[in-house]
Amino acid sequence: MALNWSEEKIAAFRKALLDWYDQEKRDLPWRRDHDPYHILLSETMLQQTQVATVIPYYNHFLQRFPTVAALAQAPEDQVMKAWEGLGYYSRARHLQQAAKQVVQDYGGEFPHTAAELRQLSGIGPYTAGAIASIAFNQPEPAIDGNAFRVFARLFKIDADIAKPQTRQVFDQLIRQLIDPQRPGDFNQAIMDLGSSYMRAKDPDPAHSPLAAFDQSYLSDTVLDYPVKSKKKKPVVVPYFALVIHSPQGYLLVQRPRTGMLADLWMFPLIDRSELEAALEVDQLIEAAAQFAALSGVALKFADAGAKPVRHTFTHQQWQLTLVEAESAAFDLAVLPAKWVKAADFEKLALPTVQKKLVAALKAGGAL
DNA sequence: TATCCGTGGTG
DNA sequence: TCACCAAGGAT
Structure with a gap:
C-alpha cells in the first residue's frame, strides 16, 4: 500500500x-x-x-x-x-x-x-x-x-x-x-x-x-476497524481426573513435552471421548489400573458422580470428573510421574486447571 | 495456511 | 453464561 x-x-x-x-x-x-x-x-x-x-x-x-x-x-x-x-x-x-x-x-x-x-x-x-x-x-x-x-x-x-x-x-x-x-x-x-x-x-x-x-x-x-474474522468455539473434551493417594502422597504425572500444558505436572487424565462406552465404574477402575500399571493393587473409588470441574482454553473446554482412589505406593520408575505430598505441590510447575482440581478437592473435604 | 497453544479481564 | 480481547509464534 x-x-x-x-x-x-x-x-x-x-x-x-x-x-x-x-x-x-x-x-x-x-x-x-x-x-x-x-x-x-x-x-x-x-x-x-x-x-x-x-x-x-x-x-x-x-x-x-x-x-x-x-x-x-x-x-x-x-x-x-x-x-x-x-x-x-x-x-x-x-x-x-x-x-x-x-x-x-x-x-x-x-x-x-x-x-x-x-x-x-x-x-x-x-x-x-x-x-x-x-x-x-x-x-x-x-x-x-x-x-x-x-x-x-x-x-x-x-x-x-x-x-x-x-x-x-x-x-x-x-x-x-x-x-x-x-x-x-x-x-x-x-x-x-x-x-x-x-x-x-x-x-x-x-x-x-x-x-x-x-x-x-x-x-x-x-x-x-480492524476487520478480523471470528474464531471457532472451543470443543468440549470430557476427562476423568485420577486422584490416586498412597502413603507417599498423590500421584502426579508430567505432561508430554509438546501439546497442551507441555512439561507441567497434573493428576493423570483419562480422555473419556476415547473410552467410548467405558463409563461404568468397574471399567473405569480397569482403565485407571491399566494407566498407572497398578495390576494387583486394590483401588477404592468414591464420588465418581460429583460435578465436573470446567476449564476453558483457547480451543478446548475440559470437563474434569474427579475420581478418588486410595492405593498402596507402587514403583513409578518407568513413568514421568511421582508421588507428591500435598504440601509439596507448590514446588512443581502446575497449570491453572490443576490448581482448580486441588481447590475442588479441598472444598470437598478431601486433601 | 489453518490450527494449536493459557490465562485473566471485560461488557 | 458468553464472546471477545491482550505487546504472537510454531508447525
Missing part, C-alpha cells in the same frame, strides 16, 4: 505521535533501560497477555534470572516454575533456548538486526522488530494487535488481520511512516495509543493525538 502523503504530513504525523508519547507514555518496568534481554523477556511475556498480568511475572523472573547467561544455565524446571500461571508455556522453553543461542552463537551479546533476531527460538516478526527497534534503534516495524488496530483505523484498511498474509500490507505502510530517528519510541507510542484512546472496546478517537490523521474517525467508522 503506497502512501501518498507529503514529507511535511509524514513529519507532522511523527511529531504528533512522539510529542504525545513524551508526555503520556506509561511507566513500565521494562522501559527503565534498553537492555535487549529485558526487552526480549518483556515482549515474550506480553505475547497475547495483558500488561497488568505481566508486570509481577517480569519482576520476579528478572530477580530469579538476572542475565541472559543466568537464564541459559538455569534448570528447565525452575524456568517453568517461574512461568507457572502465565500460560502458553512453550514460550518459556523457547525463551530459554534463545538465551542459550545468544550465549553459544553470539558470545552473550544479542545480534542487532531483525533478520538475525528472527532466527532465535520463539522470536517471530513482531518480537524481532520490537527488540531491533527498541534495543538497537533499527527502523523496523513491530506489528502487534495494537499496531494492526491503530493503522487499520487510520487508513481504513479492509484486509482481514486474522490472515497471515495481511501482515505485509501493514509492514509496507509502517515502513513509510516509522520515524528513523526514534523507531523504538515510534513503535511503543503506537502500542500505548492502541491501549488507550484507540483501544478495541469503547475507544475515544476524538482525543487521540492522531485524530486529525485518522480516516475512520473522520468518517465516523472507527468501530468498523
Whole structure:
C-alpha cells in the first residue's frame, strides 16, 4: 500500500505521535533501560497477555534470572516454575533456548538486526522488530494487535488481520511512516495509543493525538476497524481426573513435552471421548489400573458422580470428573510421574486447571 | 495456511 | 453464561 502523503504530513504525523508519547507514555518496568534481554523477556511475556498480568511475572523472573547467561544455565524446571500461571508455556522453553543461542552463537551479546533476531527460538516478526527497534534503534516495524488496530483505523484498511498474509500490507505502510530517528519510541507510542484512546472496546478517537490523521474517525467508522474474522468455539473434551493417594502422597504425572500444558505436572487424565462406552465404574477402575500399571493393587473409588470441574482454553473446554482412589505406593520408575505430598505441590510447575482440581478437592473435604 | 497453544479481564 | 480481547509464534 503506497502512501501518498507529503514529507511535511509524514513529519507532522511523527511529531504528533512522539510529542504525545513524551508526555503520556506509561511507566513500565521494562522501559527503565534498553537492555535487549529485558526487552526480549518483556515482549515474550506480553505475547497475547495483558500488561497488568505481566508486570509481577517480569519482576520476579528478572530477580530469579538476572542475565541472559543466568537464564541459559538455569534448570528447565525452575524456568517453568517461574512461568507457572502465565500460560502458553512453550514460550518459556523457547525463551530459554534463545538465551542459550545468544550465549553459544553470539558470545552473550544479542545480534542487532531483525533478520538475525528472527532466527532465535520463539522470536517471530513482531518480537524481532520490537527488540531491533527498541534495543538497537533499527527502523523496523513491530506489528502487534495494537499496531494492526491503530493503522487499520487510520487508513481504513479492509484486509482481514486474522490472515497471515495481511501482515505485509501493514509492514509496507509502517515502513513509510516509522520515524528513523526514534523507531523504538515510534513503535511503543503506537502500542500505548492502541491501549488507550484507540483501544478495541469503547475507544475515544476524538482525543487521540492522531485524530486529525485518522480516516475512520473522520468518517465516523472507527468501530468498523480492524476487520478480523471470528474464531471457532472451543470443543468440549470430557476427562476423568485420577486422584490416586498412597502413603507417599498423590500421584502426579508430567505432561508430554509438546501439546497442551507441555512439561507441567497434573493428576493423570483419562480422555473419556476415547473410552467410548467405558463409563461404568468397574471399567473405569480397569482403565485407571491399566494407566498407572497398578495390576494387583486394590483401588477404592468414591464420588465418581460429583460435578465436573470446567476449564476453558483457547480451543478446548475440559470437563474434569474427579475420581478418588486410595492405593498402596507402587514403583513409578518407568513413568514421568511421582508421588507428591500435598504440601509439596507448590514446588512443581502446575497449570491453572490443576490448581482448580486441588481447590475442588479441598472444598470437598478431601486433601 | 489453518490450527494449536493459557490465562485473566471485560461488557 | 458468553464472546471477545491482550505487546504472537510454531508447525
